[in-house]
Amino acid sequence: MTAETVIAAAVGGDKKAFAELLEGQYNRIYRFAYRWCGNVPDAEDVTQLACMKLAKSIGQFRGHSTFSTWLYRLVVNCAKDWQKSQSRHLSEQALTDDIAVLHSGNEATVLLNQVLKQEDAMGEGFKESPLLVLAEGFSHKEAADLLGVQESTISWRIHEMRQRLAVLESPPGVGEIR
Amino acid sequence: MNDDKLNKLFEEVSVPEPNELVRARIKREAMAAYISESTQGNAEAPRLTETTFAVNGKKRGAAMINSKMRTRQVWTRRIASSAAFVLILGVSVKLVMDSLDDRTHYLSSNSSAAKKAYGRSKMNLR
Numbered sequence: 001m002t003a004e005t006v007i008a009a010a011v012g013g014d015k016k017a018f019a020e021l022l023e024g025q026y027n028r029i030y031r032f033a034y035r036w037c038g039n040v041p042d043a044e045d046v047t048q049l050a051c052m053k054l055a056k057s058i059g060q061f062r063g064h065s066t067f068s069t070w071l072y073r074l075v076v077n078c079a080k081d082w083q084k085s086q087s088r089h090l091s092e093q094a095l096t097d098d099i100a101v102l103h104s105g106n107e108a109t110v111l112l113n114q115v116l117k118q119e120d121a122m123g124e125g126f127k128e129s130p131l132l133v134l135a136e137g138f139s140h141k142e143a144a145d146l147l148g149v150q151e152s153t154i155s156w157r158i159h160e161m162r163q164r165l166a167v168l169e170s171p172p173g174v175g176e177i178r
Numbered sequence: 179m180n181d182d183k184l185n186k187l188f189e190e191v192s193v194p195e196p197n198e199l200v201r202a203r204i205k206r207e208a209m210a211a212y213i214s215e216s217t218q219g220n221a222e223a224p225r226l227t228e229t230t231f232a233v234n235g236k237k238r239g240a241a242m243i244n245s246k247m248r249t250r251q252v253w254t255r256r257i258a259s260s261a262a263f264v265l266i267l268g269v270s271v272k273l274v275m276d277s278l279d280d281r282t283h284y285l286s287s288n289s290s291a292a293k294k295a296y297g298r299s300k301m302n303l304r
Contacts, residue, residue, distance in 0.1 A: 013216040015209070022205055030196045040194055047196075048204045055212035109191050134188045162184055 007067050010058055018058065022051065029054075029075055035135050036079045036127070038113045042086075050078040069146050072136065076128050076147070115165050122160070125149065129157040 001009070001017070006024075009017030026047070033046035053074055061070055119126040125147060132143040133154065140158075144151040 015213060018212050019205070019209060022208055026201060026205070027196065030201075031193050034193045035191070040197070044197070044200050044204070048207070051204050051208040052211050055208040056215050058212070059215065112187055112191050134185060165184065165187070 003067075007061070011061050013059070018055070021058075022054070025054075025071060026051070028071075032072070032075050032131065032136065033079060035116075035131055038109075038116070042082075046075075046079050046082050049082055050075045053078055065145070069142065072132065072138075073146050076132075079128075080124075111165070111168060114168055115161060118164050119157075119161055125153075126157055126160070129154050130161045133158055134161075 001020075003024075006017050006020050010021045029050045030043060030047045033050065034040065034043035037043045037046060054071070057074065061067065116127055116130075119130065128147060129143060132138045132146060133140060138146065140151050140154045144154045147154070
């Protein structure tokens with residue numbers, strides 16, 4: 001069966017087709033969740049939420065956008081919902097997470113987590129824009145359609161991320177975050 | 179910072195492989211949710227498409243009507259209502275025309291009687 005046939009059958013209520021679809025999309029969902037959360041246990045929580053949501057709402061997929069776009073929209077919403085539900089504990093866990101990331105020994109992971117954390121603090125939509133464009137390979141226009149914002153907004157958010165990264169990479173006192 | 183460096187940063191961040199036990203559990207729960215959702219038959223339940231007919235070979239529940247059948251029903255209803263409208267309009271026009279004919283006939287017969295009466299009165303005057 002082709003990908004389109006599998007999606008159509010899963011939308012129609014075919015269990016085998018849905019199992020095949022879930023198997024094919026699981027890694028994609030998990031990868032995005034991990035980049036969003038920065039650690040495995042939280043990524044698994046978000047993945048579970050997204051898979052449950054997918055199971056409950058796949059019947060509503062009408063093909064107005066591509067399945068990939070629809071799925072990412074669902075995953076982004078699940079990640080946001082999860083973040084809201086966890087907001088009370090996030091401040092307590094922040095230190096533990098930072099230590100865990102530092103122990104992972106990956107400099108890029110540490111740097112990216114710092115930037116994403118700052119992006120997230122800037123407001124809604126700042127975190128998902130670079131994740132969709134730079135990590136998942138969406139174009140600015142596709143990401144804009146997915147998040148329901150202007151294309152220029154996405155470009156600006158990516159630009160902001162570059163600025164922050166440049167400041168973080170520069171020696172102390174050289175740059176200053178606007 | 180250029181684009182390449184930023185992209186490279188994302189590439190360097192390695193995503194650990196998903197835990198197989200967790201993956202199996204999540205898939206099992208999602209399948210259970212999917213089955214429960216499709217057997218509930220509420221407004222959010224998946225609708226049956228032509229592809230599903232081909233895959234399942236059977237129809238499951240009144241809510242899962244084939245989209246082609248639904249389209250045919252809509253068009254049949256539209257054509258029937260249009261035909262009824264044309265019929266009612268035709269009958270109404272016919273009735274109006276008949277009543278107009280009667281009226282014309284009545285007026286014309288009345289006018290000839292009036293002419294006769296007028297002629298008679300003239301004769302009397304002479």
